[in-house]
């Protein structure tokens with residue numbers, strides 16, 4: 383098991399009226415090594431809160447959170463920053479590349495932060511960009527390539543230090559449908575060929591249908607889950623059916 387989440391809660395207090403909102407309310411989740419899972423749920427169900435806590439950007443009110451057996455909640459700020467840099471990779475909706483750096487320099491950034499040797503960095507970046515079919519664009523700047531190529535660069539940057547877990551927040555949100563499909567196929571390939579463990583938050587049932595398991599959350603806890611056992615189009619249909627139940631409030635059998 384890679385990620386172990388138990389009885390996770392997060393309360394936000396409204397400073398004006400003192401009332402508490404329970405964004406997470408006893409959430410339990412296990413993620414196994416080399417899984418590709420999606421998190422779905424209605425607006426306000428707690429997806430972003432969960433992702434921020436998993437990313438070490440926010441602390442829960444209570445609960446347990448272990449990654450690779452390490453209790454993330456026991457780490458101090460410096461230890462947590464190092465733990466995040468070593469163990470986690472992030473892909474966001476809006477790519478978050480630095481416009482003053484080339485694609486290759488953007489991808490090298492996490493390794494430069496870790497003070498690795500230049501030759502080692504260049505070789506790893508080169509291999510990664512070729513694997514993601516970006517070999518010809520690597521000396522260009524982000525504004526000189528397409529949105530799909532920018533997002534693939536962001537994936538390369540997220541994976542260059544071989545994190546244990548890749549966290550993706552609506553990664554297809556700003557992509558046209560062809561680039562979205564290419565990115566999802568890339569996630570599947572990274573998952574099956576490079577043993578990447580991927581946790582993706584998405585509103586989009588089509589994107590979710592590329593993963594192996596979909597966890598639906600509602601009111602800050604897991605409402606139901608679907609494991610893929612059929613073709614992608616059939617799984618897509620099952621996800622649509624489950625979403626109707628989640629929105630309607632009836633737990634699946």
Ligand SMILES: Nc1ncnc2c1ncn2[C@@H]1O[C@H](COP(=O)(O)OP(=O)(O)OP(=O)(O)O)[C@@H](O)[C@H]1O
Pocket residue numbers: 394395396403404405423424425426427428429430431432
């Ligand atoms: N900083 C905050 N202060 C107060 N309440 C918050 C804060 N962040 C989130 N909440 C509340 O916590 C609940 C969960 O929010 P969260 O953003 O995690 O939901 P979500 O599932 O990501 O929603 P969406 O799909 O709309 O992005 C909501 O009721 C939200 O209003």
